[in-house]
Amino acid sequence: MASMANVLGLIFANMHEQTLPELTKTRAMGSVPFGSKYRLIDFPLSWMVNSGMTQVGIITKQNYYSLMNHLGMGSEWDLARKTGGLHILPPYGRESAKVYRGRLEALAGAAEFISESNAEYVVMADSNVVANMDLRPIVDFHEKNEADITCVYGRAAYPEERALAQTVLYVDANNVVYDVLARPAISGEMNVALNIYVMKRKFLESLIRESECRSLYSFETDILQHKLRDYKILGYKYEEYFEIIDSMKTYYKATMDMMNRDICREVFSLDTPIYTKVRDVAPAKYGIDCNVKGSLIADGCQIEGTVENSVLFRGVKVAKGAVIKNSIIMQDAVVEENASFVDAIADKDVTISKDRSITGSENFPVYISKGATV
Amino acid sequence: MNHIKKECVAMLLAGGQGSRLYALTQDMAKPAVPYGGKYRIIDFPLSNCVNSGIDTVGVLTQYQPMVLNEYIGNGQPWGLDRAHGGVHVLPPYETAAGKSWYSGTANAIYQNINFVDRYNPEYVVILSGDHIYKMDYSKMVDFHKTHEADATIAVLEVPWEEAPRFGIMSVNPDGTIYEFAEKPKEPKSNLASMGIYVFTWSKLRQYLIDNENDAEASKDFGKNIIPAMLDNKEKMVAYHFDGYWKDVGTIDSLWEANMDVLDPNVPLDLLDDSWKIYSRNPVMPPHYAGLSSKIENSMIAEGCEIEGDIDFSVLFAGVTVEEGAVVRSSIIMPNSVIKKGAVVEYAIIGEDCVVGEGAHIGERPELVEDKSQWGVAVIGHHVNVSDKAVAPPKAMISKDI
Numbered sequence: 067m068a069s070m071a072n073v074l075g076l077i078f079a080n081m082h083e084q085t086l087p088e089l090t091k092t093r094a095m096g097s098v099p100f101g102s103k104y105r106l107i108d109f110p111l112s113w114m115v116n117s118g119m120t121q122v123g124i125i126t127k128q129n130y131y132s133l134m135n136h137l138g139m140g141s142e143w144d145l146a147r148k149t150g151g152l153h154i155l156p157p158y159g160r161e162s163a164k165v166y167r168g169r170l171e172a173l174a175g176a177a178e179f180i181s182e183s184n185a186e187y188v189v190m191a192d193s194n195v196v197a198n199m200d201l202r203p204i205v206d207f208h209e210k211n212e213a214d215i216t217c218v219y220g221r222a223a224y225p226e227e228r229a230l231a232q233t234v235l236y237v238d239a240n241n242v243v244y245d246v247l248a249r250p251a252i253s254g255e256m257n258v259a260l261n262i263y264v265m266k267r268k269f270l271e272s273l274i275r276e277s278e279c280r281s282l283y284s285f286e287t288d289i290l291q292h293k294l295r296d297y298k299i300l301g302y303k304y305e306e307y308f309e310i311i312d313s314m315k316t317y318y319k320a321t322m323d324m325m326n327r328d329i330c331r332e333v334f335s336l337d338t339p340i341y342t343k344v345r346d347v348a349p350a351k352y353g354i355d356c357n358v359k360g361s362l363i364a365d366g367c368q369i370e371g372t373v374e375n376s377v378l379f380r381g382v383k384v385a386k387g388a389v390i391k392n393s394i395i396m397q398d399a400v401v402e403e404n405a406s407f408v409d410a411i412a413d414k415d416v417t418i419s420k421d422r423s424i425t426g427s428e429n430f431p432v433y434i435s436k437g438a439t440v
Numbered sequence: 441m442n443h444i445k446k447e448c449v450a451m452l453l454a455g456g457q458g459s460r461l462y463a464l465t466q467d468m469a470k471p472a473v474p475y476g477g478k479y480r481i482i483d484f485p486l487s488n489c490v491n492s493g494i495d496t497v498g499v500l501t502q503y504q505p506m507v508l509n510e511y512i513g514n515g516q517p518w519g520l521d522r523a524h525g526g527v528h529v530l531p532p533y534e535t536a537a538g539k540s541w542y543s544g545t546a547n548a549i550y551q552n553i554n555f556v557d558r559y560n561p562e563y564v565v566i567l568s569g570d571h572i573y574k575m576d577y578s579k580m581v582d583f584h585k586t587h588e589a590d591a592t593i594a595v596l597e598v599p600w601e602e603a604p605r606f607g608i609m610s611v612n613p614d615g616t617i618y619e620f621a622e623k624p625k626e627p628k629s630n631l632a633s634m635g636i637y638v639f640t641w642s643k644l645r646q647y648l649i650d651n652e653n654d655a656e657a658s659k660d661f662g663k664n665i666i667p668a669m670l671d672n673k674e675k676m677v678a679y680h681f682d683g684y685w686k687d688v689g690t691i692d693s694l695w696e697a698n699m700d701v702l703d704p705n706v707p708l709d710l711l712d713d714s715w716k717i718y719s720r721n722p723v724m725p726p727h728y729a730g731l732s733s734k735i736e737n738s739m740i741a742e743g744c745e746i747e748g749d750i751d752f753s754v755l756f757a758g759v760t761v762e763e764g765a766v767v768r769s770s771i772i773m774p775n776s777v778i779k780k781g782a783v784v785e786y787a788i789i790g791e792d793c794v795v796g797e798g799a800h801i802g803e804r805p806e807l808v809e810d811k812s813q814w815g816v817a818v819i820g821h822h823v824n825v826s827d828k829a830v831a832p833p834k835a836m837i838s839k840d841i
Contacts, residue, residue, distance in 0.1 A: 101725070101726070102725075102726040103725075103726055103742075141516060327728070327745075330725065330728065334724075334725035336724065336743075336758075339723040339724070340725075341723055344517070344721045346517075346716050346717070346718045346719065346721070347711065347716075348476070348477065348478065348701075348710035348711050348717075348739070349476075349477035349478050349739045349740055349741035349742070349754075349755075349756075349757075350727065350739065350740050350741075351702075351711070351738075351739050352735045352736055352737060352738045352739070352740065352750075353736070353737065354736060354737055355736065356735070356736060357734075358729040358733070358735055359729060359730070359731050359733065360729070360730065360731045361728070361729050362725070362726045362727070362728055363726055363727055363728075363729060363740070364726040364727075364742065365478070365726075365741065365742050366711065368711070373729075377726075378726075
């Protein structure tokens with residue numbers, strides 16, 4: 067089996083932002099807050115680290131300040147290394163590169179980094195999947211089967227509205243991908259691509275060169291679909307819990323999934339933890355007469371009101387008499403006295419004023435944008 | 441010698457056993473004892489150093505240093521992983537002349553004169569790892585400078601009846617110290633030394649050497665260095681501190697100091713962003729307050745899973761409290777498990793303990809007739825308490841029961 071130290075990780079921090087316009091207005095997809103203290107990029111980054119990878123490049127496009135702020139030197143992921151470690155790759159990495167239109171152009175912008183890594187294999191991932199994935203068996207599978215490209219997929223029953231945001235794979239009994247549908251209008255059980263791909267570095271480099279010559283930019287269309295017969299493209303089925311964040315509704319659902327203890331313990335396993343930036347705040351403080359049930363609470367929260375079936379990020383304040391139900395409240399938001407916040411999402415630094423009442427629904431959670439005062 | 445000079449270097453005395461914490465310091469030095477839901481005691485002096493702009497800290501270890509060494513690591517959590525300076529753990533060492541343990545606080549610094557000299561500092565701040573407080577040492581160093589002092593000692597007004605427990609300073613109206621008495625039976629002042637000193641390094645260096653050459657001396661700051669400097673009429677001034685300061689050297693004081701973080705009237709704000717206390721953060725998900733949980737007046741750290749009742753308690757990271765268990769007025773240190781139906785009251789549970797189903801640790805004071813029999817019950821680190829076992833008030837349990 068290939069040494070995982072010889073596998074380069076590449077994470078696309080800005081893909082799929084159009085599916086989550088509210089939350090990605092001021093931040094990259096990778097820095098969308100999730101699960102009371104994490105950012106979405108923590109998932110692929112932690113998988114790579116937990117799988118023994120020591121070189122990771124983060125491919126960015128826009129709005130990447132919050133991402134850089136989050137990642138710092140990578141020390142929280144143990145990627146502040148003398149050799150290898152974490153590298154943020156902004157656009158305009160070289161003179162000829164433009165802001166990329168698709169994955170292939172993005173990779174072209176990172177070509178020098180990829181080639182200098184000297185890695186044998188490359189694992190690419192996006193920042194829109196919540197899971198706790200071991201990448202070792204996937205690289206192993208790729209190597210054993212001598213595939214050109216291994217695509218990781220999960221099986222899920224999706225309605226049409228969700229399928230429209232996915233790449234769907236058709237895979238035969240020998241794991242060969244024989245058809246690829248981009249954003250199909252279908253519904254039911256399907257193999258959804260988790261946008262995690264394994265390739266040999268040399269193979270990826272030849273793809274990048276060829277695509278540049280032919281002005282190709284979409285990995286899904288120009289490679290997976292058009293080169294399906296030319297290359298050995300295999301599907302690897304991921305059987306554990308996963309959720310693709312492809313809309314506000316699924317973001318909300320994936321968050322609420324964390325209230326299920328089994329899912330939460332799997333995704334945030336103590337053996338293969340999800341790492342994130344440390345914020346030095348004291349533990350959460352519960353006041354007199356507060357009432358908190360079935361909720362995930364981060365450090366630095368101060369709670370004097372009622373919180374049910376909700377996720378509170380770091381530094382959230384819930385005043386006396388305030389009621390929060392089925393909601394997500396991000397960092398440093400304040401819910402003032404006797405306010406109520408039900409089936410809703412409050413972004414960072416939101417204030418819900420005294421006595422105000424916000425109510426959404428499970429299918430359409432109300433979203434309050436960053437810094438707003440209601 | 442380094443060519444880059446540091447104006448001020450801190451030396452943190454962290455070698456003490458803390459014997460009055462019994463089971464809690466059996467396998468770790470006192471500065472490593474957990475406090476306040478996510479900290480260890482040493483986080484306070486270390487964070488104070490960083491917040492005061494002191495970026496070079498020597499931590500002198502001796503007793504059970506493993507936990508402390510691992511915890512401090514490269515100093516990254518405190519921002520003390522510096523190319524020049526930073527935090528350095530300084531254990532006793534063997535020399536060509538032989539082996540020598542640190543035989544006293546002054547001897548510990550004496551043995552590390554070479555470490556301090558490397559930075560060629562003007563001033564040295566001497567700290568201990570025994571107290572919970574927030575203090576800006578840079579103000580104290582400024583005070584030392586403006587008074588052109590040779591030594592500055594931080595003092596705190598204590599109630600007169602408690603004065604005999606402390607090193608007591610008698611101070612002139614101009615702030616200079618004219619007398620020092622270690623634990624006097626009849627104190628002449630109620631200004632207690634906080635064990636925080638600023639010395640002009642060149643002065644202290646000479647006193648350390650002289651003290652070392654004195655075969656009779658006990659090589660201690662309070663017993664030797666301070667009295668010797670006073671005798672020689674060195675300029676010594678008292679620096680008044682009036683914030684929260686708590687010695688956590690006994691079970692009762694450790695318990696009280698933890699309860700203080702729950703009391704909004706106690707002036708120790710751990711959530712104050714302007715003077716953060718840094719610590720090594722465990723990698724754990726947020727804590728989960730379960731459907732059957734009832735939590736009030738408590739501090740709960742990340743990674744906890746709570747299904748029981750928690751009141752007036754401090755729970756460290758990764759603690760599990762099962763359904764029907766009750767934790768009241770207690771401190772539960774990291775990764776311990778309180779099983780179904782167990783009751784923990786007025787107790788301190790160490791790290792990685794398991795309190796079995798239906799066990800009962802400690803007791804409420806109102807239920808104990810003979811008040812002399814009441815006290816905080818302590819379960820040491822890594823102890824298993826079997827189902828239905830009872831640990832009475834004042835119990836000190838360091839082996840499985």
